[in-house]
Amino acid sequence: MKRPLYGWLTSEAVSLTGTRITMVALPFFVLATTGSVAKLGVVSFVETLPFIVFQVLGGPIIDRIGPRRVAITCDFASVVVIGSVPMLHSAGLLSFPLLLLCAGTAGAIRGPGDSAKLAMVPSLVTEAGVSLERASGLSTTVERTASMLGVAVAGLLVAAMGSANALFLNAATFAISGTILAWSTARLPRPVRARVASESDGDSTRQPALDHVKEYLRQLHEGFSFLRRDRVLFAITAMVALTNLLDAAWATVLVPVWAKGFAGSATAMGLLFAVFTGASALGAISAAVWAERLPRYKTYLLAFLLAGAPRFVAMGLDFPLFAVLAVAAAGGFAAGFINPVISAVTFERIPEELVGRVSSLKVALAYALIPFGGLLGALFITASGLAVALIVCGLLYLAVTMLPALDPRWREIERPSVSDGRKADDESARVATTD
Numbered sequence: 001m002k003r004p005l006y007g008w009l010t011s012e013a014v015s016l017t018g019t020r021i022t023m024v025a026l027p028f029f030v031l032a033t034t035g036s037v038a039k040l041g042v043v044s045f046v047e048t049l050p051f052i053v054f055q056v057l058g059g060p061i062i063d064r065i066g067p068r069r070v071a072i073t074c075d076f077a078s079v080v081v082i083g084s085v086p087m088l089h090s091a092g093l094l095s096f097p098l099l100l101l102c103a104g105t106a107g108a109i110r111g112p113g114d115s116a117k118l119a120m121v122p123s124l125v126t127e128a129g130v131s132l133e134r135a136s137g138l139s140t141t142v143e144r145t146a147s148m149l150g151v152a153v154a155g156l157l158v159a160a161m162g163s164a165n166a167l168f169l170n171a172a173t174f175a176i177s178g179t180i181l182a183w184s185t186a187r188l189p190r191p192v193r194a195r196v197a198s199e200s201d202g203d204s205t206r207q208p209a210l211d212h213v214k215e216y217l218r219q220l221h222e223g224f225s226f227l228r229r230d231r232v233l234f235a236i237t238a239m240v241a242l243t244n245l246l247d248a249a250w251a252t253v254l255v256p257v258w259a260k261g262f263a264g265s266a267t268a269m270g271l272l273f274a275v276f277t278g279a280s281a282l283g284a285i286s287a288a289v290w291a292e293r294l295p296r297y298k299t300y301l302l303a304f305l306l307a308g309a310p311r312f313v314a315m316g317l318d319f320p321l322f323a324v325l326a327v328a329a330a331g332g333f334a335a336g337f338i339n340p341v342i343s344a345v346t347f348e349r350i351p352e353e354l355v356g357r358v359s360s361l362k363v364a365l366a367y368a369l370i371p372f373g374g375l376l377g378a379l380f381i382t383a384s385g386l387a388v389a390l391i392v393c394g395l396l397y398l399a400v401t402m403l404p405a406l407d408p409r410w411r412e413i414e415r416p417s418v419s420d421g422r423k424a425d426d427e428s429a430r431v432a433t434t435d
Contacts, residue, residue: 005128005135007184008120011177013142015075015117018173019110020150021157021166022082026103029163033089034096046100048371051107055364058112060219062356067119068185070356074113075178081106083171086164115360117181122347122355123188136343137288140336144281148274223357226350232412233349233362235404236342240366242400243308246393248373249380250312254393257386258315268321275325276311276332283336291340296413297404300341304401306334312394316387345413 026047030040062070085102088094125135157166227233251273259269291299314327350358380389404410 002128002130004185004188005124005130005138007180008117008124009138009142011075011181011184012117012139013146014173014180015177016143016146017150017153018170018177020147021154021170021173022106024151024154025158025163025166025170028158029085029089029167030099032163033094033099039096043100043103045371047103047107049107050104051111052364052367054108054111055115055360055367057220058115059223059357059360060216062112062116062119062360063219063353067116067123067356068181068188070116071113071120072178072182074109074116075174075181077109078106078113078174079171079178081109082167082174086167089164111364112360115356115363118363119356119359120185120188121343122352124185125347127188131292132344132347133291133340134288136340137284137286137291137336139343140284140339141281141288144277144284144336148277148281219357223354223361226354226358227361230349231409233346233358235407235410236345236413237362237365239400239403240342241369243304243397244366245369245373245376246308246397246400248370249377249393250373252374253377253381254312254315254386254390257381258390261386271321271325272328276328276335279329279332280335283333284339285336286333287337287340291337291344294337296341296345296415297411299337300410300413301402301405303334303337303341305398307331307338308401309394309398312390312397316390316394318387341413348415 026043027040030036030043034040058070081102085094085099088098088102121132121135121139125132128135154166157169161169227237255269255272259272308331310327311324311331314324319327346359346362347355377389377393380392383389384392
């Protein structure tokens with residue numbers, strides 16, 4: 001039955017659109033109400049840090065009660081938290097400390113909510129009878145399309161109705177997302193861990209609180225232990241964390257400075273982002289169709305080779321705008337094939353009872369360096385100028401993404417044979433119970 005998968009994708013599209021509205025509306029709201037760029041930075045940090053921390057901390061809860069329940073609960077909790085910001089403002093009760101509390105709470109809710117939706121993928125794929133590559137390709141298509149359209153719609157909404165009303169609309173998108181997810185996945189079987197936890201809830205309520213804490217910490221440690229011991233997943237996580245760092249430097253500092261010097265306005269920046277994101281959506285659609293028939297190792301290497309260094313180098317060598325856009329289009333299309341490979345490998349290697357913990361931790365670690373991307377870009381520009389900064393970042397990107405060509409363990413990302421799959425299950429069980 002494919003209704004759960006398509007419902008999940010629809011819910012993701014609505015939720016991601018709302019998140020992109022927040023990315024535009026909240027900064028304008030903070031600037032309009034406080035007039036301070038410094039306070040805007042504080043709000044951004046206070047929202048981002050809990051998002052990453054609670055992704056990790058929410059893993060054991062996702063595995064215990066099930067990702068579906070966590071995802072739906074977080075969507076409806078987001079309605080209350082995000083909707084309270086414009087409501088408190090209109091009532092004249094929104095102080096800056098209270099705004100920080102709302103922003104931090106919103107990030108703390110969205111972290112485990114996003115992780116829970118990701119942890120639903122294995123069940124959705126099994127129920128729909130499709131490959132992990134296809135499901136991930138469709139998910140990436142939805143993500144890139146919602147990102148591209150959501151930011152554009154957000155700009156129009158803020159201009160037309162103001163940032164406070166745009167936040168009301170964002171709260172509504174989470175209500176719609178949660179409702180669609182609850183309806184479409186109502187008959188989705190619960191994961192093994194959630195079923196076991198539900199059956200033992202009667203006994204667990206009589207345990208001392210300290211025992212609950214110890215059990216939670218033990219489960220959290222299981223996730224860390226598994227990721228640390230799985231050399232392929234750990235290597236993928238480290239590599240993606242470093243590329244995310246360089247991508248953040250590119251998007252937040254290098255491109256804006258390049259666009260200002262190139263065209264004197266944001267036009268070139270808007271074109272570049274639109275071309276790259278649009279091409280990546282097309283690449284993700286293609287990956288949904290073809291990725292399951294392509295060799296993963298070669299696809300992964302080629303996709304990162306095209307998606308990373310060339311755009312940095314083209315800008316650093318002062319290519320004309322049409323050439324930079326052409327390079328960005330090729331890179332964006334290639335980038336659409338990356339997540340399907342990563343997601344397929346991830347969910348193949350993680351046992352069902354550890355999906356919430358390990359996938360949450362993996363995503364959190366992959367995001368951990370993003371806040372430092374802007375600082376890195378600014379540091380390189382200050383030290384050596386824009387052109388050198390772009391070339392250096394491009395070369396670093398090339399070095400990081402081509403490491404798999406030198407390390408034979410990366411070939412383990414290829415689809416396992418039946419015998420390999422049995423060995424992997426035995427190894428996963430051993431790792432999960434060690435420590």
